[in-house]
Amino acid sequence: MNALASVYLRPNESQEQLLKRFRKQVAKSGILSTVRRKRWHVSKSELRRIQKKKAIRRARRKQQRQYG
Numbered sequence: 001m002n003a004l005a006s007v008y009l010r011p012n013e014s015q016e017q018l019l020k021r022f023r024k025q026v027a028k029s030g031i032l033s034t035v036r037r038k039r040w041h042v043s044k045s046e047l048r049r050i051q052k053k054k055a056i057r058r059a060r061r062k063q064q065r066q067y068g
Contacts, residue, residue: 005029 005025009018026032044049
């Protein structure tokens with residue numbers, strides 16, 4: 001994982017396209033999710049509780065897709 005996301009302006013590329021590529025690279029590298037996760041301290045027990053809650057939600061969604 002790169003610590004910094006960097007993009008360079010390609011020939012005949014607009015600023016909007018450059019920004020879009022940069023945002024995509026930041027999302028792909030996981031920099032933003034890491035920053036959000038480390039913004040506040042979360043205890044290990046709290047983290048496990050959150051992960052369990054997310055797993056249950058994913059399982060319910062998967063089940064709804066199969067039968068709905």
